[in-house]
Amino acid sequence: MENDATPRLGNLSAARFTSQLLAWNDRLSRNLPWRGDRDPYRIWISEVMLQQTRVETVKPYYSRWLQRFPSISHVARAAEDEILKAWEGLGYYRRARLFHQACKQIIRDHHGAVPDNPEAFRQLPGVGPYTYAAVRSICFHDPLPAVDGNLKRIMARILALSANGSALHRTVERTLATVIPVHRPGDFNQAMMDLGATVCTPRDPRCGECPISDSCQAHFSGQVDLYPRPTKRKPRPHVPVAVGIIWRDSQLLIRRRPPEGLLGGLWEFPGGKVEPGESPEQTVVREVQEELGLKVQIMDRIGTVRHAYSHFSITLHAFHCKYTDRGAIPQNGSDYRWISWDEISHFPFPKANHKLFPLIEGNAPPRDQQL
DNA sequence: CACCCGTGGAG
DNA sequence: TCTCCAAGGGT
Structure with missing residues (x-):
């Protein structure tokens, strides 16, 4: 019982730990756009954007998002293309799709406001253990540790702690649940994240600037770089890919990727993987025939770009194409669109395709593209 | 639980 | 050029 009243972290008392951390936070916390805010919608979208994404990357997206979607109902009313366009370049696009779905559920089931019922909020799509704890602690003062990579x-x-992965997560969660100060849980979480981002960094931590280094076991033993133990990493395979810019008069053909999986819902130029023994040109002709039922000929070679995704990388070859068959032209719809080059900025495209844009502009299609 | 899911910056 | 990895969630 007495231990519960004065929980400890190793040889450090929890009260001393939290007071030193919060004092440091009050002097040196970063001035971020969402800092000091307690509005659940704005904190929530900031936390979603910050998932696996650096603060400096998020800042301009966060600002533009709130201008474009000042409230949940603005999000819920928007078309998915508008949502993805606002997210374009941020990566992990499913975050945006799930947030969109969650906002629509809130309009339908929760009178348009982020539910203050904890369980109702936790059940929304895209709200996992971290986002739940972060929003609840910052906006509703629930004493929940928001266990992210920093914590x-x-x-x-x-x-x-020699554990890593889910074992480390459980230990940290259980430990901090008894330590987090009930009067400032949101500040505690944000202070920990600031400390992790600016002082207790993954590489070359600045232990001389750390408010709690005097009680850090790793620092005491001079082995800070041994913690946390790294997890196994899978090698990232490389895949050659080829796409065609298919012209019809002054318009070109784009298609929408399926809603699930890689880059779900984004638009792209038709094409696919280069199979073994196949040239990139052959790949474009084959893929366009297989997937669109369209016979095309390769015209000009546009160029080649490289791009790395989270678990594989590609070399992307691009070619201007023309028809060799007037039949079976894909019609404008939800999956295919014929657009002028000037319209392309209205559609969300993956980064790999954006790398091709200047090459396409600087290499205009031949005028005699038509049969 | 292992795997999938983007991108950009640092070293 | 290459590796690491950042305020995770879903399946």
Whole structure:
């Protein structure tokens, strides 16, 4: 019972730990666009954008998003293309799609406001353990540790925890649940994230600037760089890909990717993987025939770009194409569109395709593209 | 639980 | 050029 009243972190009392951390936070916390805000919608979207994404990357997206979608109902009313266009370049596009779905559910089931019922909020699509704890602690003062990579790294070092992965996550969650100050849980979480981002960094941590280094077991033993223990990483295969810019008069053909999976819902130029023994030109002709039922001929070679995704990388070859068959032309719809080059900025495209844009502009299609 | 899911910056 | 990895969630 007495231990519950004065929980400890190794040889460090929880009260001392939190007071030192919050004092440091009050002096040196970063001035971020969402800092000091307690509005659930704005904190929520900031947390979703920040998932696996750096603060400096998020800042301009966050600002533009709130201008374009000032409230949940603005999100719920928007078409998915508008949502994805606002998210274009941020990556992990399913985050945007799930947030869109969640906002529509809120309009339908929760009178248009982020539900203050914790379970109702937790059940919304895209709201996982971290986002739940972050929003609840910052906006509703629930004493929940928002366990992200920063908190895991900091606690692994303070307590010299050799576990990693889900075991480390559970230990950190359980430990901090008894430590987080009930009067400032949101500040505690944000202070931990600031500390992890600016002082207790993955590489070359600035232990000399750390408010709690005097009680850090990893620092005491001079082995800060051993924590947290790295997890196994899979090698990232490389895949050659070829696409065609298919022209019809002054318009070109784009298609929408399926809603699930890689780059779900974004638009792209038709094409596919280069099979073994196949030239990129052959790939374009084959893929366009297989997927669109369209016979095309390769015209000019546009260029080649490289791009790395989260778990594989590609070399992307692009070619201007023309018909060799007037039949079976794809019609404008939800999956295919004929657009002028000037319209292309209205559609959300993956980064790999954006790398082709200047090459296409600087290499205009031949005038005699038609049969 | 292992795997999938983007992008950009740092070193 | 290459590796690591950042305020995770869904399946």
